[in-house]
Amino acid sequence: MSAAPGPLLGCDEPVQTRYDVALLDLDGVVYRGPHGIEHASDSVAAARAAGMRTMFVTNNAARSPQSVADHLTELEIPTEPDEVITAAQAAAALIAAGADAGTRVLVIGGSGLREAVLAEGLTLVDSADDRPTVVVQGLALTLGWKDLTEAVYAISAGASHLATNLDATLPTERGMALGNGSLVAAVVNATGVQPRSTGKPQPEIFHQAARRAGASRPIVVGDRLNTDLAGARAAGYPGLHVLTGVDQARELLRAIAAERPDLLAVDLRGLAQTHPAPEQDGQWWRCGVASARIDGKRLVLRTDDGERTLSERTEPGEHITLDELRAGCAAAWTASDAAGVPTVLPVGFPQLTVTTA
Numbered sequence: 001m002s003a004a005p006g007p008l009l010g011c012d013e014p015v016q017t018r019y020d021v022a023l024l025d026l027d028g029v030v031y032r033g034p035h036g037i038e039h040a041s042d043s044v045a046a047a048r049a050a051g052m053r054t055m056f057v058t059n060n061a062a063r064s065p066q067s068v069a070d071h072l073t074e075l076e077i078p079t080e081p082d083e084v085i086t087a088a089q090a091a092a093a094l095i096a097a098g099a100d101a102g103t104r105v106l107v108i109g110g111s112g113l114r115e116a117v118l119a120e121g122l123t124l125v126d127s128a129d130d131r132p133t134v135v136v137q138g139l140a141l142t143l144g145w146k147d148l149t150e151a152v153y154a155i156s157a158g159a160s161h162l163a164t165n166l167d168a169t170l171p172t173e174r175g176m177a178l179g180n181g182s183l184v185a186a187v188v189n190a191t192g193v194q195p196r197s198t199g200k201p202q203p204e205i206f207h208q209a210a211r212r213a214g215a216s217r218p219i220v221v222g223d224r225l226n227t228d229l230a231g232a233r234a235a236g237y238p239g240l241h242v243l244t245g246v247d248q249a250r251e252l253l254r255a256i257a258a259e260r261p262d263l264l265a266v267d268l269r270g271l272a273q274t275h276p277a278p279e280q281d282g283q284w285w286r287c288g289v290a291s292a293r294i295d296g297k298r299l300v301l302r303t304d305d306g307e308r309t310l311s312e313r314t315e316p317g318e319h320i321t322l323d324e325l326r327a328g329c330a331a332a333w334t335a336s337d338a339a340g341v342p343t344v345l346p347v348g349f350p351q352l353t354v355t356t357a
């Protein structure tokens with residue numbers, strides 16, 4: 001008798017042989033700004049050697065696939081431009097799919113977006129006076145009032161509005177900067193017209209990436225629940241979450257149903273690993289030697305060393321193992337679903353440090 005599928009999938013062979021194409025996010029997964037993330041290049045090389053193909057999927061619409069590929073190649077992840085799909089390309093492909101002879105596109109964004117639109121054979125215009133039928137908007141750090149106003153003129157005259165992505169923020173070394181979604185919001189505030197969007201968490205970009213790679217068993221790999229993992233769910237693909245970027249143990253334990261991953265790993269070495277699935281045992285969820293259950297707003301963990309309870313009063317930075325996190329997620333997610341709430345764990349639940357041991 002086989003048990004009903006649990007909250008995490010498990011994978012009893014290496015991920016890189018179970019799935020044929022990895023749809024990898026970039027920032028927080030393979031690099032952090034200009035620097036490669038530890039184990040990323042070796043892990044991608046090992047996955048490719050095992051037969052897994054890679055597609056890099058990015059909401060960044062400012063950089064061309066060539067420049068992304070060059071950056072990855074510099075970081076010792078040799079990459080061809082056709083292994084990179086940007087939100088600019090996804091937007092351009094969507095426009096092309098619905099285009100006719102009268103389609104004219106006003107690009108509000110950078111050279112990456114212009115190139116993507118031109119590569120689809122679409123007609124570009126430079127001004128709202130040229131009667132564009134579509135305004136496509138992506139981030140460029142040079143955009144200003146004149147550009148956004150041009151978009152408002154065109155949309156108010158009847159053009160449709162398409163955003164490459166709706167990320168409110170853009171992580172930088174100095175903190176969170178304005179993302180494309182915030183500039184789109186300025187336009188929407190003036191037009192009252194809600195745009196479509198092709199970037200993550202919309203499924204479009206993942207579907208296009210999988211199609212281009214000819215994937216039969218794709219898996220999404222990401223570090224952000226509300227873009228990568230939500231996009232994986234929306235696309236109908238399994239999602240592997242790595243802990244090298246934005247969302248950490250606390251965010252995983254508190255994840256809402258639409259944003260939960262299927263597999264967890266500390267970093268990209270998880271591609272070469274097998275993944276145990278937590279199994280229910282009474283009120284406990286067990287994973288390896290770790291067990292977890294929810295007690296009100298607290299998470300109880302049990303191993304051979306004994307039992308401990310994590311709550312709002314726990315000091316941030318307490319260490320847990322990856323299997324404890326897996327068991328904890330299974331317990332927290334099923335308890336949340338049973339209670340009919342997004343998450344049973346409180347907003348003040350402490351951040352935890354996940355150890356590989």
Ligand SMILES: [Mg+2]
Nearest residue numbers: 025027028223
């Ligand atoms: Mg990321």
